[in-house]
Amino acid sequence: MGEAKxxxxxxxxxDVAGRAGVSxxxxxxxxxxxxxxxxxxxMRVLRAVRExxxxxxxxxxxxxxxxxxxVGVVFRRGSEVPFEDEEESLLFIDVINxxxxxxxxxxxxxxxxxxxGIREDGVSTRVAAIAGKADGLxxxxxxxxxxxxxxxxxSVPVVTLAGRPSRVSINVRCDNESGMRAxxxxxxxxxxxxxxxxxxxxxxxxxxxxxxxxxxAQAIACxxxxxxxxxxxxxxxxxxxxxxxxxxxxxxxxxxxxxxxANDQTALGVMHALARRxxxxxxxxxxxxxxxxxxxxxxxxxxxxxxQPIQELGATAFEVLHSRINGSAGRRDVVLxxxxxxxxxxxxxxxxxxxxxxxxxxxxxx
Amino acid sequence: MGEAKxxxxxxxxxDVAGRAGVSxxxxxxxxxxxxxxxxxxxMRVLRAVRExxxxxxxxxxxxxxxxxxxVGVVFRRGSEVPFEDEEESLLFIDVINxxxxxxxxxxxxxxxxxxxGIREDGVSTRVAAIAGKADGLxxxxxxxxxxxxxxxxxSVPVVTLAGRPSRVSINVRCDNESGMRAxxxxxxxxxxxxxxxxxxxxxxxxxxxxxxxxxxAQAIACxxxxxxxxxxxxxxxxxxxxxxxxxxxxxxxxxxxxxxxANDQTALGVMHALARRxxxxxxxxxxxxxxxxxxxxxxxxxxxxxxQPIQELGATAFEVLHSRINGSAGRRDVVLxxxxxxxxxxxxxxxxxxxxxxxxxxxxxx
DNA sequence: GCTTACCCGGTAACCGCTTACTAAGTAAGC
DNA sequence: GCTTACTTAGTAAGCGGTTACCGGGTAAGC
Numbered sequence: 001m002g003e004a005k006x007x008x009x010x011x012x013x014x015d016v017a018g019r020a021g022v023s024x025x026x027x028x029x030x031x032x033x034x035x036x037x038x039x040x041x042x043m044r045v046l047r048a049v050r051e052x053x054x055x056x057x058x059x060x061x062x063x064x065x066x067x068x069x070x071v072g073v074v075f076r077r078g079s080e081v082p083f084e085d086e087e088e089s090l091l092f093i094d095v096i097n098x099x100x101x102x103x104x105x106x107x108x109x110x111x112x113x114x115x116x117g118i119r120e121d122g123v124s125t126r127v128a129a130i131a132g133k134a135d136g137l138x139x140x141x142x143x144x145x146x147x148x149x150x151x152x153x154x155s156v157p158v159v160t161l162a163g164r165p166s167r168v169s170i171n172v173r174c175d176n177e178s179g180m181r182a183x184x185x186x187x188x189x190x191x192x193x194x195x196x197x198x199x200x201x202x203x204x205x206x207x208x209x210x211x212x213x214x215x216x217a218q219a220i221a222c223x224x225x226x227x228x229x230x231x232x233x234x235x236x237x238x239x240x241x242x243x244x245x246x247x248x249x250x251x252x253x254x255x256x257x258x259x260x261x262a263n264d265q266t267a268l269g270v271m272h273a274l275a276r277r278x279x280x281x282x283x284x285x286x287x288x289x290x291x292x293x294x295x296x297x298x299x300x301x302x303x304x305x306x307x308q309p310i311q312e313l314g315a316t317a318f319e320v321l322h323s324r325i326n327g328s329a330g331r332r333d334v335v336l337x338x339x340x341x342x343x344x345x346x347x348x349x350x351x352x353x354x355x356x357x358x359x360x361x362x363x364x365x366x
Numbered sequence: 367m368g369e370a371k372x373x374x375x376x377x378x379x380x381d382v383a384g385r386a387g388v389s390x391x392x393x394x395x396x397x398x399x400x401x402x403x404x405x406x407x408x409m410r411v412l413r414a415v416r417e418x419x420x421x422x423x424x425x426x427x428x429x430x431x432x433x434x435x436x437v438g439v440v441f442r443r444g445s446e447v448p449f450e451d452e453e454e455s456l457l458f459i460d461v462i463n464x465x466x467x468x469x470x471x472x473x474x475x476x477x478x479x480x481x482x483g484i485r486e487d488g489v490s491t492r493v494a495a496i497a498g499k500a501d502g503l504x505x506x507x508x509x510x511x512x513x514x515x516x517x518x519x520x521s522v523p524v525v526t527l528a529g530r531p532s533r534v535s536i537n538v539r540c541d542n543e544s545g546m547r548a549x550x551x552x553x554x555x556x557x558x559x560x561x562x563x564x565x566x567x568x569x570x571x572x573x574x575x576x577x578x579x580x581x582x583a584q585a586i587a588c589x590x591x592x593x594x595x596x597x598x599x600x601x602x603x604x605x606x607x608x609x610x611x612x613x614x615x616x617x618x619x620x621x622x623x624x625x626x627x628a629n630d631q632t633a634l635g636v637m638h639a640l641a642r643r644x645x646x647x648x649x650x651x652x653x654x655x656x657x658x659x660x661x662x663x664x665x666x667x668x669x670x671x672x673x674q675p676i677q678e679l680g681a682t683a684f685e686v687l688h689s690r691i692n693g694s695a696g697r698r699d700v701v702l703x704x705x706x707x708x709x710x711x712x713x714x715x716x717x718x719x720x721x722x723x724x725x726x727x728x729x730x731x732x
Numbered sequence: 733g734c735t736t737a738c739c740c741g742g743t744a745a746c747c748g749c750t751t752a753c754t755a756a757g758t759a760a761g762c
Numbered sequence: 763g764c765t766t767a768c769t770t771a772g773t774a775a776g777c778g779g780t781t782a783c784c785g786g787g788t789a790a791g792c
Contacts (some may be wrong), residue, residue, distance in 0.1 A: 010521050012778055023742045028780055035781095038740070053521045058499035059434055060778030062425035063747045070478070070499065077464075094460070098443075101481060110499060112436070113479050115467055133424035133436065133476060155376050155419045378748055389772045394750055401751095404770065426748035429777045 011052040020048035031056065069109045071321060072134035073100055074127055074143050077115040092263070092291055092310060093140060096161065099314025100138060107322055109135075116143070124148055131156045136321045139163070141205055157324040159317050162207045165332035170324065172317045172334045176210040179306035179338035181218050183260065183288060186304075186340060188222040191347050193257040193286060197227035199244055199270065201236035201262035208236075208262050211290060215260055227256045234266045241269030249277055255285050258346070264289035264296050267303055271345070282347040292341050301344035308338050377418040386414035397422065435475045437687060438500035439466055440493055440509050443481040458629070458657055458676060459506060462527065465680025466504060473688055475501075482509070490514055497522045502687045505529070507571055523690040525683050528573045531698035536690065538683045538700045542576040545672035545704035547584050549626065549654055552670075552706065554588040557713050559623040559652060563593035565610055565636065567602040567628035574602075574628050577656060581626055593622045600632045607635030615643055621651050624712070630655035630662045633669055637711070648713040658707050667710035674704050 017024045022041055029035040030045040037045075048054070062068040075093050101111050114130050116123050124144060131137055136157035144152065146166060152158055153168035165171040187193050198215040201208035219226050231248055234240035241261060248255065261267035267289035274281055281287050281301060289296055292307035313336060320334055342348050383390040388407055395401040396411040403411075414420070428434040441459050467477050480496050482489050490510060497503055502523035510518065512532060518524055519534035531537040553559050564581040567574035585592050597614055600606035607627060614621065627633035633655035640647055647653050647667060655662055658673035679702060686700055708714050 013780095014778080024779080025743080025781075026741060029741085032780080035741085036739075041741080053517050055494050055498045055521055057429070057778055059425045059428035060747090061498070061780080063423070063429055063749085064778080064780045066747070068425055068499075072476075098481075101479065105480070108495075110438075110478050110480055110496060112476050113467065114471070114476055115464075128421050129474075130476060132421045132427070133434075151419050155421055379750095380748080390749080391751075391773080392771060395771085398750080402770075407771080423748055426777090427750080429779085430748080430750045432777070 010057075011054045013054075013056065015052060016045065016048045016054050019052065020044040067325075068133070068135050070112050070134045071100070071104060071109055071318065072112045072114065072130035072137045073097060073140070074114050074116060074130060074137065075140035076118055076142070092265075092293055095294070095310040096140070096314035096317075099311035099316075100318045101314075102311075103315035103318035104322075107318075109318075109322070124152075127152065136325045138317050138321060141207065142202060157321055159321040159324070161313065161317055162205065164206050170320050170330070170332050170334065172313060172320060172336070173207065174308040174313065174336045174338050176207055176338075177214050179290065179308075179340065180211050180214040180260075182340040183290075183304075183306055184215060184218040184222060184224075186342065187258050187260070187286065187288070187346060188219065188224045191258075191286065193224065193347075195225045195227060195256040196258050196260055197232055197256040199232050199234050199241060199259055199261045199266055201234060201266065203233065205236070211262055225256075234262060234269075236263050236265060238265045238269030238272070241266035242273040243269075245270050245273035245277075249273075255279070258286040258288070260288050262290060264291045264293040264303060264305055267305070267345070268295070268299065271299060271303075282345050286347050287345045289345075296341075297343060299345070304343045304346035304348065305341050306338050307341045309336055312336060376423075377420050379420075379422065381418060382411065382414045382420050385418065386410040433691075434499070434501050436478050436500045437466070437470060437475055437684065438478045438480065438496035438503045439463060439506075440480050440482060440496060440503065441506035442484055442509070458631075458659055461660070461676040462506070462680035462683075465677035465682075466684045467680075468677075469681035469684035470688075473684075475684075475688070490518075493518065502691045504683050504687060507573065508568060523687055525687040525690070527679065527683055528571065530572050536686050536696070536698050536700065538679060538686060538702070539573065540674040540679065540702045540704050542573055542704075543580050545656065545674075545706065546577050546580040546626075548706040549656075549670075549672055550581060550584040550588060550590075552708065553624050553626070553652065553654070553712060554585065554590045557624075557652070559590065559713075561591045561593060561622040562624050562626055563598055563622040565598050565600050565607060565625055565627045565632055567600060567632065569599065571602070577628055591622075600628060600635075602629050602631060604631045604635030604638070607632035608639040609635075611636050611639035611643075615639075621645070624652040624654070627653065627655050630657045630659040630669060630671055633671070633711070634661070634665065637665060637669075648711050652713050653711045655711075662707075663709065665711070670709045670712035670714065671707050672704050673707045675702055678702060 013024045013027050017027045020027065022045060026037060026041055027045050030037050030042050031049070058068070075097070097113065104111050112130060112134055114126060116126060127137070127139070127144060131152065134156075136159070137152070139149065139158060139160045141162040146164065149158060149160060149163070149169055150166045153166065158169040160169055160171045162173045163171050184196070187196065196219050198212055200212055216226060231244060231253070234244050259270055261270055267287050270287050271281055274285060274287070279285055287303070289303045289305035291310065292305045293310075296303040296305050316334060316336060320330065323330060344350060379390045379393050383393045386393065388411060392403060392407055393411050396403050396408050397415070424434070441463070463479065470477050478496060478500055480492060482492060493503070493505070493510060497518065500522075502525070503518070505515065505524060505526045507528040512530065515524060515526060515529070515535055516532045519532065524535040526535055526537045528539050529537050550562070553562065562581075562585050564578055566578055582592060597610060597619075600610050625636055627636055633653050636653050637647055640651060640653070645651055653669070655669045655671035657676065658671045659676075662669040662671050682700060682702060686696065689696060710716060
């Protein structure tokens, strides 16, 4: 053994074949369990593989199989400068990503993660680079314009999260409509609050738009008054929520009885801002969120919110993409159910803890 | 145009060349900025690329270039069942991974993330699968035995985190020694605590071993008494820390004046357990951590700990791996400096907040 | 003993890209 | 006008796997 040794060339299937005294086809067959190699052949191959610590090259395999077994996930990193120190928790996106990862693993896929800076440009270039390295893409909210997604989806299977389905791409989201409807009913009917405001997230997020729309319709239907003004626009972040409240208060505006936030992070910022001004939640102002991020139940008071099956959202996105990669069609618009989580920030009393459900279970595959 | 159309074959470089009326070599050259194509050639290629939404196949590229521009990262997911609900924060590993990702992006690399269940077997199979899809690997603590790492590193560049360098693999860690030394000095010399205990992490973690070793040596050197017993063994988790304290208390054991935890998560669990029993921190028992995870400063009282440049740890791991992939040698044992973060859990008074440093900056590359 | 069937394993084509080598065309030099 | 030098673009050889196809050997059937 051993002519050119110090070149640190990783062994190829040819080296294995040579060492085992068989052909590369046999090596491949043994490694992939195809055909029916003789016991001895199998043994010799396996031994050679072990001796050389051979690991088949994924690129070559992918090229030959037309399958990389990789999905790309693209999302926005939170603000470059972590803004303030309050929001270093495992948030919405992280939980989704974990869901994707776990689901992918079950299928033998791996996940290529690529985050994009909040203000970074050249997003579509980066997305294209990922696309080339993966069999399909999962795009989080607001990564690309609708047109951009449509174009991309021409050449690669694409699943969006909390976006909108297009002619060529699939979208996975939760049932914003029923969630918001149940929430408003609880606030207006059960608690009797007559004045509400919706503190929005990113204006161009479909989730935000749906929530805002239903908020308005349902509040009116229930006969509540809506505080609508240019001021009530956040950006899904805690700082955004805090900023809105602070400036409202600075202007001497009177707050509504209940503030319905577009997501939990916003609610978190709102609660901080209110606490700073000495305004009691929920006694003076009720606050609600949306998502049910893990920290929501640890706030003071615990946050009433709408639970999305966050991890399942990710898992579902993967499953949908996976079957798409395998050529099957399926629905374009996948909607997962939500559930109203009544805790204390809405004004409900402390609940003797018949603890919620166990940790979220993941969807059974179709 | 267009015979077989409905097969959704992604366009290849041949299609682009055909459409532009040039050879594939020209397409490649235009796309990669090699050679000096005539302006017209360039234009025609670019147009064809646009019209077809062509994205070059990463696998083919990788095969030809011998470079995938992908690094694999393997780590353990926290307990399958999130144990209790307390620790859903952005923890050590997550921050490191973010550091890796950001650094990779600067070099045009992407990151293949693969988590392994806490009790999952077949780890080395999975690691091998990742290895085949990447140019190099970053392994978090305790993924593989030393022998396993050595074997793997024969065929793929490997960087470990918080492990030990081997003949063929590089390790990146922080300066446990000085951190622990400074911490003990502070507790014993500045506060005058005479009895200490070290609540360990995983027994086979090199970080844990180093911290334990220095704890002991330094405590003795300072003349403090050590509570050593089989009981003081945690596992880096909050639940582990809480369990140790609870059982100690149940047995009616008397606690030391200060508990030095192997990491922040453990300290978190310890503080919870102490609070539950009504034991005041730091007045009755002081508690310290190690790592300076983001939540550390939000505990009550804020946790005195040793700050590791966590994100930089990840970034450095990537940079080291990157230069290794490019063939350069370099040191095997990379050590990053730490810094003692004195807050209140050690018994120091509330500090008028000349807030620490701004967000961690990332190392300039060598 | 010779044909037929079957089982294994080898040869070679192909996956989509990069690039060394080469050819053709054009400009410059005598 | 013909040679020389330079620019641009095409041809073809890999990169490291998978697998269709084929051929040799052995067992079974007559």
